[in-house]
Amino acid sequence: MNDLLHIISEPALNVPASPYQARHFIDGALVDSADGRKSDRRSPSHGVVVSQAALGGVAETEAAIAAARRAFDDGRWSRLSGKDRARVLNKVADLIERNEERLALLETLESGKPISQARGECGGAADLWRYAASLARTSHGDSHNTLGPDILGVVVKEPIGVVSIITPWNFPFWILSQKLPFALAAGCTCVVKPSEMTPSTTAMLAELLAEAGLPAGVCNIVLGHGDPVGSLMTSHPEVDMVSFTGSTAVGKRITATAGQSLKKVALELGGKNPQVIFPDADLETAADAVTFGIYFNVGQCCNSSSRIIVHEDIADAFVDRVVALSRKVAFGNPLHPDTQVGAIVTPEHREKIDGYVRAAQEAGAELCLGGAGLSVPGLGDQFYQPTVIRRVTPDMAIAREEVFGPVLSVLTFGSFDEAIALANDATYGLSAGVWSENVHTCLEFCRRVQAGTVWTNTWMDGFPEMTFGGVKQSGQGREIGSYGFDEFLEVKSMVLRLGRTRVPWVRNT
Ligand code: NDP
Numbered sequence: 001m002n003d004l005l006h007i008i009s010e011p012a013l014n015v016p017a018s019p020y021q022a023r024h025f026i027d028g029a030l031v032d033s034a035d036g037r038k039s040d041r042r043s044p045s046h047g048v049v050v051s052q053a054a055l056g057g058v059a060e061t062e063a064a065i066a067a068a069r070r071a072f073d074d075g076r077w078s079r080l081s082g083k084d085r086a087r088v089l090n091k092v093a094d095l096i097e098r099n100e101e102r103l104a105l106l107e108t109l110e111s112g113k114p115i116s117q118a119r120g121e122c123g124g125a126a127d128l129w130r131y132a133a134s135l136a137r138t139s140h141g142d143s144h145n146t147l148g149p150d151i152l153g154v155v156v157k158e159p160i161g162v163v164s165i166i167t168p169w170n171f172p173f174w175i176l177s178q179k180l181p182f183a184l185a186a187g188c189t190c191v192v193k194p195s196e197m198t199p200s201t202t203a204m205l206a207e208l209l210a211e212a213g214l215p216a217g218v219c220n221i222v223l224g225h226g227d228p229v230g231s232l233m234t235s236h237p238e239v240d241m242v243s244f245t246g247s248t249a250v251g252k253r254i255t256a257t258a259g260q261s262l263k264k265v266a267l268e269l270g271g272k273n274p275q276v277i278f279p280d281a282d283l284e285t286a287a288d289a290v291t292f293g294i295y296f297n298v299g300q301c302c303n304s305s306s307r308i309i310v311h312e313d314i315a316d317a318f319v320d321r322v323v324a325l326s327r328k329v330a331f332g333n334p335l336h337p338d339t340q341v342g343a344i345v346t347p348e349h350r351e352k353i354d355g356y357v358r359a360a361q362e363a364g365a366e367l368c369l370g371g372a373g374l375s376v377p378g379l380g381d382q383f384y385q386p387t388v389i390r391r392v393t394p395d396m397a398i399a400r401e402e403v404f405g406p407v408l409s410v411l412t413f414g415s416f417d418e419a420i421a422l423a424n425d426a427t428y429g430l431s432a433g434v435w436s437e438n439v440h441t442c443l444e445f446c447r448r449v450q451a452g453t454v455w456t457n458t459w460m461d462g463f464p465e466m467t468f469g470g471v472k473q474s475g476q477g478r479e480i481g482s483y484g485f486d487e488f489l490e491v492k493s494m495v496l497r498l499g500r501t502r503v504p505w506v507r508n509t
Contacts, residue, residue, distance in 0.1 A: 005327055005331060005374075005385065005386065006327065006328055006329060006330045006331065007330075007331055007332045007374075007376055007377075008330050008331070008332035008333055008336045008338055008339045008376075009332055009333055009376050009377040009378050009379060010333060010336060010378075011333050011335035011336055012115075012335060012336045012337055013105065013115065013335040014335075015043065015046050015048055015050065015109065015335070016050070016105070016109075019040070019041075019049045019050055019051050019052050020050065020051040020052075020106055020200050020204075021051075021052055021053075022051055022052070022053035022054065022199045022200045022202075022203035022204075022223055023053075023054050023203060023206075023223075024054050024056055024060050024064070024203075024220075024221060024222050024223055025203070025206035025209075025210075025219070025220060025221040026060065026063050026064045026067055026220050026221075026222070027063070027064075027067035027216050027217045027220065028067075028210065028215075028216025028217060029216075030206060030207075031054070031060075032054045033054045033055055033056055033057065033059075033060055034057075034059050034060070035057070037054070037055040037057075038052045038053060038054055038055055039052070039053050039055045039196055039223075040052055041053065041110050041197060041198070041199070041200075043109045043110065043112070043343075044111070044112035044342075044343035044344060044345055044346065044382045045112050045333060045334050045335075045342055045343040045376075045379050045380075045382065045383075046109070046335075046379060047379075047380055047382075050106070050109035050110060051106065051109070051110060051199065051200045053196070053199040053200065053203065053223045054223050054224075055196070055223065055224050055225070056222040056223055056224035056229050057224065057228055057229070058228050058232060060222050060224070060229070061191070061222050061224075061228065061229050061232045061233060061236075062232070062236075064191045064220035064221070064222045065162065065164075065191055065220075065232075065233070065236050065238050065239060066238070067216075067217040067220050068162045068189040068190060068191050068217060068218070068219075068220050068238075069162050069189075069238045070217055071189045071215065071216070071217030071218045072159070072161055072162050072188070072189040076215045076217070076218070077184070077187060077189060077214075077215055077218045078159050078187040078188070078189070079187075080187070082136040082137040082138075082139060082185075083136075083137055085133075085136040085184065085185060085187065086133040086134070086136040086137050086185070087133075087213075088184075088212050088213050088214050089129050089130070089132055089133035089136065089181055089184060089185060089212075090129070090130060090133045091211075091212035091213065092129050092181070092205075092208055092209060092212045092214070093126040093127075093129035093130045093133070094126070095208040095211055095212055096122065096123065096125055096126040096129065096205075096208060097123055097126045099122075099204070099208060100119055100122050100123035101119070102204065103118075103122035103123075103173060103201050103204055104118035104119040104121075104122045104123070105118075106200040106201055106204065107121065107122055107172060107173055107198070107200075107201050108334045108335065108342070110169075110172070110197065110198040110199075110200055110201075111169060111170070111172065111197075111198050111342075111345065112298070112334055112342040112343030112344065112345060112382070113297055113298075113334060113342050114334045114336075114337075114339040114340060114341065114342050115334055115335055115336070115337060115339070116337050116338075116339070116340075117296075117297070117340075118334075121171060121173055121174040122173050122174075122201065124174075125173055125174055125176075125177035127464055128174075128177040128178060128181055128464050128480065129177060129181040131181075131464035131465065131480075132181035132182045132184070132185040132464075132485065133181070133185060135182070135185050135186075135482065135485045136184075136185035136186075136187075139157055139185075139186070139485070139489070140157070141154065141155040141156040141157050141491070142154075142155040143155070147495075149498075150497055150498045150499060150501035151495065151496065151497055151498065152496045152498060153493065153494070153495055153496070154493075154494040154496065155491060155492070155493050155494070156491075156492050156494060157186075157486070157489040157490070157491055157492075158187070158489060158490050158491075158492055159186045159187030159188045159488060159489060159490070160186070160188055160240050160241050160264060160488055160489060160490050161188060161189075161239075161240030161241065162188070162189050162190070162191065162238060162239050162240050162241075163183045163188045163189070163190050163191075163239070163240065163241045163242070163243055163488060164190075164191050164192075164193075164233035164234060164236075164239050164241070164242045164243070165179050165180060165183065165190055165191070165192045165193070165243050165244075166192075166193050166226075166230050166233065166234075166242070166243070166244045166245070166246065166254075167179070167192070167193070167194050167195060167202070167245055167246075168195050168245050168246045168247075169194075169195035169197040169198040169345055170297060170300045170301060170302075170345070170404075171297070171301075172194055172195065172198040172199075172201050172202060173201040173202070173205070175245050175268075176192065176194070176201075176202055176205070178245075178268075178468070178479045178480050178484070179243050179245075179479065180192065180219065182479070182480065182484055182485045182487075182488055183243070183488045184214075184218065184219065185485060185488075186485060186488035186489050188241075188488050189217065189218045189219070189220075190218070190219045190220065191220045191221075191222060191233055191239070192219065192220070192221045192222070193221075193222050193223070193224065193229050193230050193233060194221075194223065196223065196224060196225050197345060197346070199223045202221055202223075203221060203223065205221075206219075206221050226250065230254075231257065234254045234257045234258050234263070235257045235258070235260065235261070237261055239263060240263060240264065241263055241264040241265070241266070241487075241488070242254055242258050242263055242264070242265050242266070243265075243266045243477075243479075243487070244265070244266070244267050244268070245267075245268040245269075245302070246269070247269065247270060247402075248269040248270050248402075248428075248473050248474075251267040251269045251475065254267070255267070264487075265476065265477070266475075266476065266477030266478075266479070266487050267475040267476050267477065268302065268468070268469060268470065268474075268475045268477075268479055269302070269428075269430075269470065269473065269474050269475040270302055270402040270428055270430070270473075270474060271302050271303060271304070271306075271402065271428045271429075271430030271431060271470065271474050272306060272307060272399075272400060272401070272402060272426045272427075272428045273293075273303060273304065273305045273306065273307070273428075273430055273431045273432060273433070273451070274305065274307050274308065274309050274422070274423040274426075274432050274433070275289070275290055275293060275305045275307075275308045275309070275432070275433035275434075275435065275459060276308075276309045276310075276413070276419045276422075276423055276432070276433065276434050276435065276445065277290075277308060277309070277310045277311065277314070277318060277435045278311055278419075278434070278435060278436035278438070278441055279311045279313050279314050280436055280437045280438055280441075281435035281436050281437060281457070282435070282437065282457070283314065283317075283318060283321065283435075284321070285435075285457070286318075286435040286457075287318060287321040287322050287325055288325060289433070289435075289458065289459040290305065290308055290322050290408070290459075291322055291325040291326055291329060292459060292460070293305030293433075293459045293460060294306060294386075294406060294407070294408040295326070295329050295340065295341050295386055295406050296341075296460070298341050298342060298343070298344055298384065298405060298406050299353075299403065299404060299405045299406040299407060300344070300345060300349075300404050300405065301404075302402075302430060302474075303430065303431050303453075303460055304402075304404070305431075305433060305459060305460075306402070306403055306407065306408065306409060307392070307399055307408075307409040307410075307411060308322075308408065308409070308410055308411070309411045309412070309413050309419055309422050309423060310410060310411075310412055310413070311412070311413060311414075311419075312412045312413065312414055315390075315410065315412045319368060319388065319390055319410055322388060322408065323368050323369045323388050326369055326370075326386040326388060327369070327386070329341055329386060331374060331376070331383060331385075331386065332376045332379075332383075333376060333378075333379055341386075341406065342383075343379075343382045343383050344382050344383060344384055344405065346382075347382060349404070349405075350373060350382060350383075350384055350405075352404075352405075353384055353403055353404070353405030353406075353407060354372070354373065354384070356397060356398045356401070356403045356405070356407065357371050357372075357387060357389065357398070357407060359396070359397055359398065360389055360392060360396050360397070360398040360409070361389075363393075363396050364391065364393075365389045365390065365391050365392045365393075365396065365398065365409075366389065366390050366391045367387070367388075367389055368388040368389065368390055368410075369385070369386060369387060369388040370384075370385030370386050370387030370388065370406070370407075371385065371387050371389070372384075372385055373385070384405055384406055384407075385406070386406050387405075387406055387407040387408065388408045388410065389407065389408065389409055389410065390410040391410075392409040392410055392411050393411070394411065394422060394425050396409075399411060400426060400427070402428070416441070416444070416445075419445075420445070420448050420449065423445075423449050423450075424448075424449060424450045426472070427472055427473045428470065428472055428473055428474045429450040429451050429452065429470050429471035429472035429473075429474050430451060430452055430453070430469075430470035430474035430475070431451050431452065431453040431454070431455065431460075431470075432445075432449045432450075432451040432453075432454050432455075433454070433455040433456070433458070433459050434446070434449075434454070434455075434456050434457075435456075435457055436456075436457075442456040442457070450471055450472060451470070451471065452468065452469045452470040452471055452474065452475075452478075453466075453468060464480050464481070465480075465481055465482075466480070466481055467479065467480055467481030467482070467483040467484050468480050468481070468484070469484075
């Protein structure tokens with residue numbers, strides 16, 4: 001089987017001789033944990049330790065939250081002009097671009113993603129920072145000049161306060177950049193916790209924030225596990241909002257914890273994103289987009305299009321096309337610039353993916369390609385073959401749950417209504433796609449599908465201006481775009497009476 005796939009084993013870059021040392025960033029200082037504890041991260045592709053990160057506990061988390069609270073309350077950032085905040089954010093963007101190579105290498109080594117993709121995500125994140133900087137200057141409220149001659153109503157937006165930002169391992173630097181610059185642009189102060197599997201690029205950002213002139217305490221970073229660091233960040237009374245990306249299970253736990261003190265919670269969770277292919281579509285382009293949608297980031301992507309719903313008249317031919325393209329996708333050593341798909345994040349996650357494939361086969365689905373782990377010569381076996389499964393039925397776990405691997409499920413439909421019913425038959429509602437040359441089909445689909453983002457005749461094109469988020473159990477609130485920025489703002493109504501025109505309430509008889 002492996003010799004029918006495109007596998008790259010040799011690297012173009014070397015793994016650094018010594019691991020990167022990641023430290024907390026608290027009140028403007030890079031520090032180790034008080035008890036000296038650290039965790040090692042092994043590269044999922046190369047099996048060697050590539051970073052050692054301070055492992056924070058309650059003491060570090062409390063110190064970070066206290067620093068963020070002080071920094072918010074004394075106004076060193078929240079009361080700066082939008083122009084001054086934008087100047088710092090734009091400087092961070094410049095520094096990100098200047099450090100792209102350093103960031104990308106660590107991102108690849110810790111996550112297993114290909115270096116070309118890591119370069120795109122780390123360097124490309126600068127645009128998110130610049131866009132957020134533009135919002136810092138253009139944010140405004142409303143005025144009401146029609147409330148009568150003696151009243152002026154003004155609605156202003158204010159930063160919400162201290163924001164806890166908790167990020168996952170699949171896009172460590174990109175997801176951080178979908179949240180942090182927007183919170184900072186709004187005038188909030190932050191405490192950030194990356195996944196303990198991929199802490200280094202977040203820790204590296206601390207150096208860039210300091211160099212750009214962000215005042216001490218405005219952004220604090222604590223490295224460590226969900227428990228105790230993440231859970232304290234969601235329960236602490238001095239935190240005003242939690243912004244989280246990760247699993248739906250942890251998202252629900254965070255909502256319950258944060259609900260105790262009625263913190264605002266913004267969640268970006270999982271997806272079971274369908275692409276629906278009608279017979280009149282440009283099938284060649286659709287097949288390429290389906291291949292991209294399932295293998296990008298080894299399928300470890302909330303936007304992965306892990307199920308396709310294809311019209312029954314074209315299903316067999318379309319699947320043949322996708323299988324043929326899948327064999328050409330370059331899996332292998334993420335340190336080679338031609339590699340398109342790298343390693344699975346942990347051995348346990350590889351087993352979880354495999355479990356879904358086995359269960360689907362036992363339930364009667366048919367394997368068209370892959371369906372097993374993959375060994376890359378010289379690198380070990382923490383990889384998974386490109387996998388396509390057809391005759392999947394809507395009741396199977398593989399059709400309903402987030403597999404988070406390079407595994408495509410194929411379902412079929414006969415009528416438009418059936419396609420919509422299948423697309424919406426999910427607890428998730430993050431994104432969806434439609435392929436048709438008929439604009440009426442596309443528009444009808446866009447209107448009726450339950451998803452936060454709908455792509456027509458494309459997949460996963462994203463822009464800082466286009467807000468992102470899910471419906472149903474894919475989350476709540478929005479990220480990026482002006483709507484994502486507004487999540488970090490409170491709205492205040494100011495009612496101004498002009499002159500001494502107020503009629504007394506107490507009768508002065
Ligand atoms: P999790 O949701 O467990 O982790 C995401 C982040 O939340 C990590 O930083 C984690 O810390 C932290 N965390 C864990 N528990 C808590 C808690 N009680 N309070 C606060 N923070 C907490 O995702 P996994 O890494 O376990 O991945 C499991 C599955 O989740 C995947 O297979 C996939 O289906 C889905 N997922 C979805 C993502 C998306 O982009 N929507 C991203 C990642 C995963 P730490 O891990 O360091 O302990």
